[in-house]
Amino acid sequence: MAEQMQHVFGEGGLLSQHIEGYAPRQQQLEMAEKIQLILTDSTILIAEAGTGTGKTYAYLAPAILSGQKVFISTGTKNLQDQLFSRDLPTLRKALAVPFRAALLKGRSNYLCHYRLEMAQSDPLQKRHYETLHDLTVWAGKTNTGDLSESDLLEDNSPLWPKVTSTIDNCLGQECPSYSDCFIAEARRKAQEADIVVINHHLLMSDMALKASGQGEILPSADAYIIDEAHQLPEIATQFLGNRISSHQIQELCRDSIREMEQDAKDMAGIRDYADKLDASLHGFRISIGETDNRTPWLTLLEKLGVKNKLADLVESLNDLAEQLELAAERGKGLEQCHNRCSELMATLEFFEQEHQDDNMILWADIRSTGIVLHATPHDVSQYFQKWIDDKPTAWVFTSATLTVAGKFNNFSHQLGIDDAETKIWPSPFDYARQSLLYMPHIPVEPSHDDYTTHIIDLAKELITHSQGRTFILFTSYRAMNIVAEALKDIDYPLMVQGSAAKSTLLDEFRSHGNAVLLGTNSFWEGVDVRGEALSCVIIDKIPFASPGDPILQARIDALRERGGNPFSSIQIPAAVIQLKQGIGRLIRDPKDFGVLVLCDPRFLTKPYGKLFLRSLPAMPITQKMEDVAAFFTDKV
Ligand code: SF4
Structure with a gap:
């Protein structure tokens, strides 16, 4: 079996022959071999694969070659589309084996013929009637009914709930449009396919529906491969209950x-x-x-x-x-x-x-x-345990960020999985050569009034050395807006989260090549900017979640009542994972280089700071701005 993966991923193998610029990586080959075994033995694997491992192909190739029915779940609909429209066709060509693939999203993504018809009689603004008309024309042409393929509805359009269905209002087989129903068709294709690409929201709504005894959405499968698995406990929390x-x-x-x-x-x-x-x-x-x-x-x-x-x-x-x-x-x-x-x-x-x-x-x-x-x-692990026990199939949970200081305990505990095999494949990037970690001396703690002023001064100097090409990641909108105001006259294009859609900001950031982008939560992960356009990532504070959040606060109180330590058991692990995600924005390619700046003095002054630093790739560390200047001079 190992030879089969060698034949795909090895030097001169199928991927080298068919994908331009493909570079074989030992980590990717090992991961593919391991996943092939997991699929054969129907066991559970929790695997951290560092940035650049090439984990997507490492799980897709064995899944395709297994001949089994495999669900692949990704974190976002964009990643889902990318996997279905780019990665699977590439592998179809390279592996040259026949397989049926399907894309399945949640209900709210598909146009509902019945509700579209009903919406025509609603009191609406004139422009909305025009959109309904355009949707009716589009419904006659589309093969999938997936609204993301049309540009007719903006993300926040009030028409979304009027032209899509929910489990509550769908008429099912008694619907007059059932024979043309896009959801029924997407599910039929998923039923017949070997590889079905879904997203975590759909996966978790299936689990929630099952937990409430109301049936299930997904057909059964031989294996589940969950990418971006670090998001799963949080998404499960949204769906359960x-x-x-x-x-x-x-x-x-x-x-x-x-x-x-x-x-x-x-x-x-x-x-x-x-x-x-x-x-x-x-x-x-x-x-x-x-x-x-x-x-x-x-x-x-x-x-x-x-x-x-x-x-x-x-x-x-x-x-x-x-x-x-x-x-x-x-x-x-x-x-x-x-x-x-x-x-x-x-x-x-x-x-x-x-x-x-x-x-x-x-x-x-x-x-x-x-x-x-x-x-x-309070705790989603019991739901996962039952769900996984009910599906005695292969499970692969993978992400670039699952461990805290090299341990999986936090993730496996949240999911209630204690019998899984665990593996870490570190990033193949040469962080010692490609990167520098700068930990400036800021004389006050983040809670101090002057802290943001220090961040502003530091950011201005760093941006000069890096010639723009910088992300500044914040833990609060307030700090982001203060810094944005202070940087508005810099000599480089400045972009701030909220001023345009995330994808528009990222496109502009890439095309300028020397821009500075300020963002909060949504920019810490799922952002891929390769090359020199992004050469410096500044992180203002340790990303502890706000203790004012009612879910977090209730979990903290409950753990404290049980005699536990919520800071070390809940808040630190979550912040480590988020920090690793933020840092993952910097080096995306073997040719990338860049400086990571961790501003928060607590990384060095608090005992828990070591845990964060132990969770990072092995980067050279400095506390001197001159070293940062020299790094950029060398690399430019
Ligand atoms: S079956 Fe449900 S989703 Fe399909 S068209 Fe009818 S109401 Fe809409």
């Missing part, structure tokens, strides 16, 4: 009226009850206040008036449910509305209770656009 949003209630009101007008015109009382529900929702929203944040639910429930308005809301849901029950036999749409109304009521009643379920964290996400109440599990 329960939630109810003001948006769901508003949609229910609208759909109930529409379905009544279509199938039960004589039951106009439904409109009155839907309007009453809408008014109760408005009253509830006002009682919560205008705060734009994530807040523990019990804190809100204690606010004057919230409990009463919540009771009104439950009562209005109950009234509408009674009306819909009478109308349910008139049509599938009304029956669905009745089911949705009953489920929403049951979920809301859960939030009415004042006693806390010890396993759940109750919190509210309050935005100007609406409110979502969440019941999130």
